[in-house]
Amino acid sequence: MKLHHHPISGHAHRVRLLLGLLGVKHELIEVDLSKGAHKSPAFLALNPFGQIPVLEDGDIVISDSNAIMVYLAKKTGATDWLPETPEGAARVQRWLSVAAGQIAFGPGAARLVTLFGAPFNADEVIERAHAILRLIEDHLKNQNWLASDHPTIADIALYSYVARAPEGNVDLSPYDKVQDWLSRIEALPGFVPFMHAPAELLASA
Amino acid sequence: MKLHHHPISGHAHRVRLLLGLLGVKHELIEVDLSKGAHKSPAFLALNPFGQIPVLEDGDIVISDSNAIMVYLAKKTGATDWLPETPEGAARVQRWLSVAAGQIAFGPGAARLVTLFGAPFNADEVIERAHAILRLIEDHLKNQNWLASDHPTIADIALYSYVARAPEGNVDLSPYDKVQDWLSRIEALPGFVPFMHAPAELLASA
Numbered sequence: 001m002k003l004h005h006h007p008i009s010g011h012a013h014r015v016r017l018l019l020g021l022l023g024v025k026h027e028l029i030e031v032d033l034s035k036g037a038h039k040s041p042a043f044l045a046l047n048p049f050g051q052i053p054v055l056e057d058g059d060i061v062i063s064d065s066n067a068i069m070v071y072l073a074k075k076t077g078a079t080d081w082l083p084e085t086p087e088g089a090a091r092v093q094r095w096l097s098v099a100a101g102q103i104a105f106g107p108g109a110a111r112l113v114t115l116f117g118a119p120f121n122a123d124e125v126i127e128r129a130h131a132i133l134r135l136i137e138d139h140l141k142n143q144n145w146l147a148s149d150h151p152t153i154a155d156i157a158l159y160s161y162v163a164r165a166p167e168g169n170v171d172l173s174p175y176d177k178v179q180d181w182l183s184r185i186e187a188l189p190g191f192v193p194f195m196h197a198p199a200e201l202l203a204s205a
Numbered sequence: 206m207k208l209h210h211h212p213i214s215g216h217a218h219r220v221r222l223l224l225g226l227l228g229v230k231h232e233l234i235e236v237d238l239s240k241g242a243h244k245s246p247a248f249l250a251l252n253p254f255g256q257i258p259v260l261e262d263g264d265i266v267i268s269d270s271n272a273i274m275v276y277l278a279k280k281t282g283a284t285d286w287l288p289e290t291p292e293g294a295a296r297v298q299r300w301l302s303v304a305a306g307q308i309a310f311g312p313g314a315a316r317l318v319t320l321f322g323a324p325f326n327a328d329e330v331i332e333r334a335h336a337i338l339r340l341i342e343d344h345l346k347n348q349n350w351l352a353s354d355h356p357t358i359a360d361i362a363l364y365s366y367v368a369r370a371p372e373g374n375v376d377l378s379p380y381d382k383v384q385d386w387l388s389r390i391e392a393l394p395g396f397v398p399f400m401h402a403p404a405e406l407l408a409s410a
Contacts, residue, residue, distance in 0.1 A: 048343060049340060062299070063299065066302045070291075071295035075291040086276045087265055089279055090275045091272070094267070096298070100306040105306070139253065
């Protein structure tokens, strides 16, 4: 398998993290976002959305980080990471929606503002980040993992942007349970760290 | 099964639509959003996010419209609506992410501005709506349905907010293929219409 990625992307990191946890061998292809390689004709032929990550598995090309995680879990038969029962699958899906929604447009967007000057309203996306973090904190008062009594792709989908939320000026210190949950993910065998943004990138925003 | 819903919610409509297409008998419970019933202790006990829709199937309670659709497809064995193969499931998931992301924060948000004066930047969310509509239009140049050669829950997830995008001042007239696709969904046996917003609601914004 080949993963088109960039080390600073949380969407790409969540896939790298799952590949590590599943122990799936893969080749990394770095897409030079700074040169607009994700908008090149060759890349748009792989993913018309012009976004990383993209997974190539032989002739099969999958884009969207949640979709790639579903593909990997099913392809490897990892039903612990993505249950096949109606209730189990729905409990995971609930958080994949959060990852694509409130997380991408909350802490994810807040980090894009500080790293790349993305044209989001910083106050709005930081407020949205805290709103979802409060809900996650409450949820984790009763359980160690988001969607089950063990880790699933729901946890992996949320990890990257929650872990690096402070880079978008989203303070995690009020969220003890969230911090404990991040530590539990980081202690999993095969964990792949997510780089911290370079200081000069944060300083230039 | 009981579905907690409101007739003006696109997130609730997509579930009602799938229930109709699958022919699943259910009881509708209208949540009085105007009186804040979705923030009542009783409702928050069902869904701490304080959002409709919520499905109750005996003791099982599922919230998040995408999650409910996954639950219903799996519970009824509707593998045509949600394929179980790695590639088939991933192709559907890709659009569930779009529904929870660019659609909710694009045409969905634009409609919340006109209907309820929601504090989104109207220009930003309308621009985001057109960006995703252009991608959907291009995608539908090569196929009739979003994720397969037949309808899946991917199509149902996107239908409601795309169909009512004009209520948020998102003009659909440039998107011929999108309009054809909406018509194909509306022609499916068991289709459940999504109400148009009352004129007085649109006029008051």
